[in-house]
Amino acid sequence: MAGLAASFGSGAMTNDIAGLDKSDVALIIGSDTSECHPVLAARLKKAAVDGKVKIIVIDPKRIKMADFATIYACQRPGTDVAVLNGMMHLIIKNGWEDKKFIEERTEGYEALKEEVAKYTPEYVEKVSGVPAKTLEQIAELFGRAETAALYYAMGITQHTTGVDNVRSTANLQMLCGNMGKVGGGVNPLRGQSNVQGACDMGGLPNVFPAYQKIGDAAVQEKFEKFWGVKLSDKVGMTMTVAFDKAYNGEMKAFYIMGENPMVSDPDLHHAEEALKKLEFLVVQDIFLTETAQLAHVVLPATSPAEKEGTFSNTERRVQLLFKAVNAPGQAKHDWEIHQLIANKMGLNWNYTKAEEIFDEMRKCTPSYAGLTYKRLGFAGMHWPCPNEEHPGTPVLHIGKFTRGLGLFAAIPFKEPAEMPDKEYPLYFTTGRVLQQYHTGTMTRKTPGLNNLAGPHVMLSVEDAEAICVKNGDKVKVSTRRGSIVTGAFITKRCPKGTVFMPFHFAEAAANKLTINALDPIAKIPEYKVCACKIEKG
Amino acid sequence: MQITINGRPVEAKPGQTIHQAAKAAGIYIPTLCYHEKVGAAGKCRVCVVEIEGMPALQTACSVEPREGMKIKTRTDRVLAAQKLVVDLLLSTGTHDCLACDQNGHCELQDVAYYLGMERGSFKYADVESVKDDSSEFVSVERSKCISCGRCVAACNNTVTNRVLDFKYRGHKAEIVFDDDKPMGESSCVQCGECAQICPVGALTDKLSKGKARRWDTEKVYSVCPYCGVGCKLELHVDRKKNEIVRITGAEGAPTNNGMLCVKGRYGYDFVGHPDRLTTPLIKENGKFREASWDEAITLVAGKLAEIKQKHGADALMGLCSAKVTNEENYTFQKFFRTAIGTNNIDHCARL
Ligand code: SF4
Ligand code: SF4
Ligand code: SF4
Ligand code: SF4
Numbered sequence A: 001m002a003g004l005a006a007s008f009g010s011g012a013m014t015n016d017i018a019g020l021d022k023s024d025v026a027l028i029i030g031s032d033t034s035e036c037h038p039v040l041a042a043r044l045k046k047a048a049v050d051g052k053v054k055i056i057v058i059d060p061k062r063i064k065m066a067d068f069a070t071i072y073a074c075q076r077p078g079t080d081v082a083v084l085n086g087m088m089h090l091i092i093k094n095g096w097e098d099k100k101f102i103e104e105r106t107e108g109y110e111a112l113k114e115e116v117a118k119y120t121p122e123y124v125e126k127v128s129g130v131p132a133k134t135l136e137q138i139a140e141l142f143g144r145a146e147t148a149a150l151y152y153a154m155g156i157t158q159h160t161t162g163v164d165n166v167r168s169t170a171n172l173q174m175l176c177g178n179m180g181k182v183g184g185g186v187n188p189l190r191g192q193s194n195v196q197g198a199c200d201m202g203g204l205p206n207v208f209p210a211y212q213k214i215g216d217a218a219v220q221e222k223f224e225k226f227w228g229v230k231l232s233d234k235v236g237m238t239m240t241v242a243f244d245k246a247y248n249g250e251m252k253a254f255y256i257m258g259e260n261p262m263v264s265d266p267d268l269h270h271a272e273e274a275l276k277k278l279e280f281l282v283v284q285d286i287f288l289t290e291t292a293q294l295a296h297v298v299l300p301a302t303s304p305a306e307k308e309g310t311f312s313n314t315e316r317r318v319q320l321l322f323k324a325v326n327a328p329g330q331a332k333h334d335w336e337i338h339q340l341i342a343n344k345m346g347l348n349w350n351y352t353k354a355e356e357i358f359d360e361m362r363k364c365t366p367s368y369a370g371l372t373y374k375r376l377g378f379a380g381m382h383w384p385c386p387n388e389e390h391p392g393t394p395v396l397h398i399g400k401f402t403r404g405l406g407l408f409a410a411i412p413f414k415e416p417a418e419m420p421d422k423e424y425p426l427y428f429t430t431g432r433v434l435q436q437y438h439t440g441t442m443t444r445k446t447p448g449l450n451n452l453a454g455p456h457v458m459l460s461v462e463d464a465e466a467i468c469v470k471n472g473d474k475v476k477v478s479t480r481r482g483s484i485v486t487g488a489f490i491t492k493r494c495p496k497g498t499v500f501m502p503f504h505f506a507e508a509a510a511n512k513l514t515i516n517a518l519d520p521i522a523k524i525p526e527y528k529v530c531a532c533k534i535e536k537g
Numbered sequence B: 001m002q003i004t005i006n007g008r009p010v011e012a013k014p015g016q017t018i019h020q021a022a023k024a025a026g027i028y029i030p031t032l033c034y035h036e037k038v039g040a041a042g043k044c045r046v047c048v049v050e051i052e053g054m055p056a057l058q059t060a061c062s063v064e065p066r067e068g069m070k071i072k073t074r075t076d077r078v079l080a081a082q083k084l085v086v087d088l089l090l091s092t093g094t095h096d097c098l099a100c101d102q103n104g105h106c107e108l109q110d111v112a113y114y115l116g117m118e119r120g121s122f123k124y125a126d127v128e129s130v131k132d133d134s135s136e137f138v139s140v141e142r143s144k145c146i147s148c149g150r151c152v153a154a155c156n157n158t159v160t161n162r163v164l165d166f167k168y169r170g171h172k173a174e175i176v177f178d179d180d181k182p183m184g185e186s187s188c189v190q191c192g193e194c195a196q197i198c199p200v201g202a203l204t205d206k207l208s209k210g211k212a213r214r215w216d217t218e219k220v221y222s223v224c225p226y227c228g229v230g231c232k233l234e235l236h237v238d239r240k241k242n243e244i245v246r247i248t249g250a251e252g253a254p255t256n257n258g259m260l261c262v263k264g265r266y267g268y269d270f271v272g273h274p275d276r277l278t279t280p281l282i283k284e285n286g287k288f289r290e291a292s293w294d295e296a297i298t299l300v301a302g303k304l305a306e307i308k309q310k311h312g313a314d315a316l317m318g319l320c321s322a323k324v325t326n327e328e329n330y331t332f333q334k335f336f337r338t339a340i341g342t343n344n345i346d347h348c349a350r351l
């Protein structure tokens, strides 16, 4: 979320789900919404069918949302910045930008204007494959809309240029004055139930809860006082860097809670080697995942159905979970396990239930300060909520950005780290399918979901014909990092030259093929583009 | 505005229908085709009432009251009309409630109970059960369908998946998937919205078949563990068996208003799965063995402390999780920052 934080001062989705039918136009870029966020997609589809919102879809795959769109454009994987700059080029050229908004609420506009001047529709067509005419139509529909929203997901972030992509979406929304109002906003759709919450709680190497910066003297002092111990003021390591260091032997121990990086991490050989080199690996989970199998100690945790607590969803809504069933065997809540280890190491924690932790947390987490279990009630509430009288904040940045003025950034287009060439002539890209979730440790326990969606690779009709495979035939997909043989799913939704593979399946782990080139700032791996070749398997 | 229902003064808000005003005042008027999410369809006519000054019976689900309106819900005429509707429905379908999964949650049963009816009185040739079991998660029994149209409206206008439609009109009306395909072969994405909204046992959740009677389960609110939309769930729990027997979406929740996708609604087998970890495991000679909590915690705490001492706190890394609660992510990072003394904390999901 480094991109949005730099532009606005906060990295979260700016608008709420209930307000999404208040837009005139919704731009969906890099989000296969109906597969990855089906219920939010349902609301968008309804708004489109009811004639409330006109949808624009820009995606390398002709995703289902395109069937509900007024305009669909297919760009080459990894060319989002060029397309977005091209839109801004046309918007400025035609005078559709929101001059008052730019003047009063932003800075850095001149640099942006200068940068996008180069992105003529003809140039953008050349690099992205989006026809100049289509780009003009998109710019007009979007630029002239009274209120337009923008939605993206991993199709935007999982690139070496992920932060650039995100900042470009922010540029576009500031340019059109779509920030800080109902029905507008930049809306990153979070892929996992509580990834927003994990970040809010300080599950990041550079911040304490509520994004209070590590190393800031006042913040350090506050937390040292609050927790009663001396704290490190050195920014920690991101996961991807830590894996590299584990591989080199510099890192000695990992404690992994509820995640399965063996399947989700890019360039898997490397991840496995890295974990095997550790002196000590603790995995706390509900199943003996691929990652847990490598552990020295495995600690059994409870599932969400067995506990009380809160999740924060993609729109920053904090919602309560209640205990439905008893956990199996001796499994314990994650927080209970933390407390046992902490106390064994000499601390003195005394939590007896989740609510006590929540009440402690909100004392050091200003954006959650006004939330209580009682107030969350049935509907939940949006952070920021600074005090117990505050109603919560469905729309961010009204009247003022978190950082004061919104910051434009001139973002030049850069090609992906690995481009198709003679030997590997096709684009390879990964993603999710509706019926499975993440590394499959949960969804794959339901036989019906497996019957609906097993491992496969999606090919365009043309590419399949070129190697003479039919639906269901075995295909060997290879990249510079390895190859996988799996069944072909031939579809008109895939454009010629692009191969798509879901990453949920350990036995055909798409991430064995992806490249572990990282975005230099956000350290997000480039899952979305690399080069591959296909053969009959 | 003031109206009276069965002689009782009732306050009605502008825009409310007679049914809504009555419901708010705790007065039952049966409905079958109406559902608050898809609105009034005016199809079943089971909701008829008598209004003073109006010769014909009126449908309470669609008529908005006017100031001073005098409404009666249980006159002989009303009851006779309602009985005729229900009689026809019972006589033309396979409404043998004993093994029906909707039993206890069925709106047709509720109306029949309200009207004191046991079974239909019209004698048609034997009605045969017509089932479509082709879908992974939804059972279709067309012979229980009362053609209310809720599922068609929901599939098209709520979840907007545009799969369901009616084949014929009037009495012969029959729901179809796409151009009359078996449900499992249609473009249905198995979101289950139609099963949630069907008033009878025509569309039901397959995974819940024979699992628990409705009155034996308790509803517990939770949040979907999968994607970031955070749909609000109702977990239907059989406490005696310690088992989730059904999941429905919470109607009225601001995130999902009752809707769910196939994962959130049907992907709950993992909770009670036999592969769940039940004890701590310690690896010895390349193999796991079961251990007590005491032993495992002592080992973990000892090892972490030892490595910290030998290599410094920054040689340790914690990966927190997008699958656990805020409270647990909070305690995890607090543990790393205070007990270990490093900011090496990250999570696996970058979006
Ligand atoms: S649908 Fe209702 S009335 Fe018909 S059998 Fe089932 S419970 Fe009985
Ligand atoms: S399950 Fe969903 S998509 Fe399928 S028919 Fe029912 S409402 Fe439509
Ligand atoms: S299947 Fe159910 S919801 Fe659909 S028309 Fe028949 S009775 Fe109504
Ligand atoms: S039910 Fe589907 S759309 Fe809703 S949170 Fe779960 S996975 Fe996401």
Ligand code: FES
Residues within 6 Å of the ligand: B030, B031, B032, B033, B034, B041, B042, B043, B044, B045, B046, B047, B048, B059, B060, B061, B062
């Ligand atoms: S509920 Fe009124 S006509 Fe069906």
